[in-house]
Amino acid sequence: MNIETPVLIVGGGPVGLGLALDLGWRGVGCLLVDELERDGYRTHPRANLINSRTMEFCRRWGVAARVKEVGTPPGYPHTAMYLTGMRGHLIARIERPAHGGGKAIAFTPEPPQRCNQIWFDPVLRERAEGFSSVALRYRWRFDSFAQDEAGVTSEVTDLAKGETHTIRSQFLAACCGGRSPIRRLLGIAASEGEVLGAPMSVYFRAKNLWDYHDKGKGVLHFIVGPTGVWATLNSLNGGDLWRVTLHGGAKAHGAPESVDHKDILKRIVGCEFPYELISISPWVRRKLVTAAYRHGRVFLAGDCAHQNTPTGGYGMNTGMGDAVDLGWKLAAALKGWGGPALLDSYDAERRPVALRNVEEATRNFQLRSFAAIPELMEASAAGEAQRRKLGDEILANTGRELLSDGIAMGYRYEGSPVVCADGSAPPPSSVTEYVQTSFPGARAPHAILRDGRSTLDCFGKSFVLLRLGRDAPAVSPIEQAAGRRAVPLATVSLDEPEACAIYERKLVLVRPDGHVAWRGDALPQADPLIAQATGWI
Ligand SMILES: Cc1cc2nc3c(=O)[nH]c(=O)nc-3n(C[C@H](O)[C@H](O)[C@H](O)COP(=O)(O)OP(=O)(O)OC[C@H]3O[C@@H](n4cnc5c(N)ncnc54)[C@H](O)[C@@H]3O)c2cc1C
Numbered sequence: 001m002n003i004e005t006p007v008l009i010v011g012g013g014p015v016g017l018g019l020a021l022d023l024g025w026r027g028v029g030c031l032l033v034d035e036l037e038r039d040g041y042r043t044h045p046r047a048n049l050i051n052s053r054t055m056e057f058c059r060r061w062g063v064a065a066r067v068k069e070v071g072t073p074p075g076y077p078h079t080a081m082y083l084t085g086m087r088g089h090l091i092a093r094i095e096r097p098a099h100g101g102g103k104a105i106a107f108t109p110e111p112p113q114r115c116n117q118i119w120f121d122p123v124l125r126e127r128a129e130g131f132s133s134v135a136l137r138y139r140w141r142f143d144s145f146a147q148d149e150a151g152v153t154s155e156v157t158d159l160a161k162g163e164t165h166t167i168r169s170q171f172l173a174a175c176c177g178g179r180s181p182i183r184r185l186l187g188i189a190a191s192e193g194e195v196l197g198a199p200m201s202v203y204f205r206a207k208n209l210w211d212y213h214d215k216g217k218g219v220l221h222f223i224v225g226p227t228g229v230w231a232t233l234n235s236l237n238g239g240d241l242w243r244v245t246l247h248g249g250a251k252a253h254g255a256p257e258s259v260d261h262k263d264i265l266k267r268i269v270g271c272e273f274p275y276e277l278i279s280i281s282p283w284v285r286r287k288l289v290t291a292a293y294r295h296g297r298v299f300l301a302g303d304c305a306h307q308n309t310p311t312g313g314y315g316m317n318t319g320m321g322d323a324v325d326l327g328w329k330l331a332a333a334l335k336g337w338g339g340p341a342l343l344d345s346y347d348a349e350r351r352p353v354a355l356r357n358v359e360e361a362t363r364n365f366q367l368r369s370f371a372a373i374p375e376l377m378e379a380s381a382a383g384e385a386q387r388r389k390l391g392d393e394i395l396a397n398t399g400r401e402l403l404s405d406g407i408a409m410g411y412r413y414e415g416s417p418v419v420c421a422d423g424s425a426p427p428p429s430s431v432t433e434y435v436q437t438s439f440p441g442a443r444a445p446h447a448i449l450r451d452g453r454s455t456l457d458c459f460g461k462s463f464v465l466l467r468l469g470r471d472a473p474a475v476s477p478i479e480q481a482a483g484r485r486a487v488p489l490a491t492v493s494l495d496e497p498e499a500c501a502i503y504e505r506k507l508v509l510v511r512p513d514g515h516v517a518w519r520g521d522a523l524p525q526a527d528p529l530i531a532q533a534t535g536w537i
Helices: 014-025 052-061 064-070 117-128 181-185 249-253 261-269 315-335 340-366 381-396 398-402 405-409 476-484 497-503 526-533
Strands: 002-010 030-034 080-083 090-094 134-138 140-147 152-158 163-174 194-197 200-205 220-225 228-235 241-246 276-282 285-289 298-300 463-468 489-494 507-510 516-520
Touching (some): 002 152, 002 315, 014 134, 014 315, 052 315, 052 405, 080 381, 090 381, 140 163, 163 315, 194 340, 241 249, 340 398, 340 405, 463 476, 476 489, 476 526
Parallel strands (some): 002 030, 030 134, 080 220
Antiparallel strands (some): 152 163, 200 276, 220 228, 228 241, 463 507
16 A cells, blocks of 8 residues: 655654654644554553653643643652662652642743653553544554655555555654664664663562651662662652662573562562562663764654663653654644755754763763772661761762753753854753753743743744733734745733743744744844744755
8 A cells, every 4th residue: 555644753652652743733744653562562661750841842732731640649759769778778868849740840830740651652642643634553564765855755564464555755753762773774883872781670569668668758769789779669650560670680680581579679678578570671771872863854863863871861851852843843844934954953953962961861870880888788887977978979969860950951952053043142051950041042931921821831833923021122024024934923922020031032032842043132134034943044
């Protein structure tokens, strides 16, 4: 059968689903294929942390409430602990009261949530398949592609029926994860990147595990030995589902089928407790950012483009940022108002974000090991002194992976060909701190409006030209310039003092992905502004 679709998405993980959802939300047609059954590998838990920026995307798509509903319950603490065992010595405790919605955060209407991919991916899928322009096909394997001036021709196999299909699309989005066949077909070396480790996940069910120790409820428990963290106990649902990551993997613990999980769980918790083993799965920690995200009409996103160790929870969140950056640009190209530089800007904007996040995740991981501290496990004054010293170091250095608002929210597309620099000095950038700014390329700030909405609720479907303050200039020249190029643009006038202050200028042009394209106090040359922001110059 020959099939035509504007965008073929290969991969129904969170990134492919996020892209399908974003395109569907924009009324753009796409076909997503995944070789797995609908839920496939997602029966074994991977990402838990949905950071604030991803939650803001979910809010835009209308699924934020659902993510909160199916994720960790709001009252459950997002506390992280470093300890020698659940009944052992506590080394450091990091509370995160603003995570999960317990306490409001000034810079976002959407606090970080914990919602494992087991539940998160289906939320995206259900929303994506609600759009008539989106088709999802499971048990369809992508086999090959060839591209020409006008489009991409791909071959796929319907595994259930044993039939092959030829799909003709304008664009091909490779969201097929770390083992992407598209990377291979593009000739991107399989050995690209660095292997940092080969851990093992032990997934199990245990009711009221917190009753078996004295440390209280938490989500992340780093189990420390004399030379570093050897296991991590992770709450998946704030209830009965848990995962242990064994950092030594098969090398230290044997093949999955021979892992002595009973002994390991006893060592971690400090006593025997009733549990049901669900699965044991090995995986590979990598450090990888592929050399180019765009190859003609083929775009790489998510784990296909970059991979990092989950220390910090950046992988999927970085991929969701890719999906959102790519979605509106593909829509603009297909609708005819996006110019050639707009598609090029995907690489220019997203690769630097991945390079930063992958580096930071690697740093976090490397800090998990340290020079041997022989007294660390001792119930002695010397042991206590060493634990206090290590705890201080963790709070000063390592702890930042758990409070990385700057990574989640602070990435800026400065230097992008479609961002109009204003000559002002870039604000400082930090891993932990995020300070809202309207600096060109930054995420447009959140402020609460008189009607209770967030400024963020104004963005998404079109460019939005914000007029801030009663003396903001009239903007009809910009509206007319957008009209001449058929660029969707809405003008929104705000006079709330908080919004005016936080946006720093009287006029701010916000892109459909919610990033600032331009800002100023006076009217610019309207035609060049619109042409640059949409990739025509
Ligand atoms: C233990 C662990 C914990 C993690 N924790 C976090 C966290 O807290 N926060 C975070 O942000 N990230 C985390 N991550 C990373 C996160 O899981 C990944 O970054 C994320 O799943 C990548 O999504 P993706 O859609 O790019 O790729 P994937 O989820 O890998 O999806 C790719 C899809 O492509 C399909 N596919 C591949 N080849 C083909 C083909 N030929 N034809 C059709 N379909 C194909 C696959 O079947 C798969 O469904 C964690 C990862 C691990 C292993």
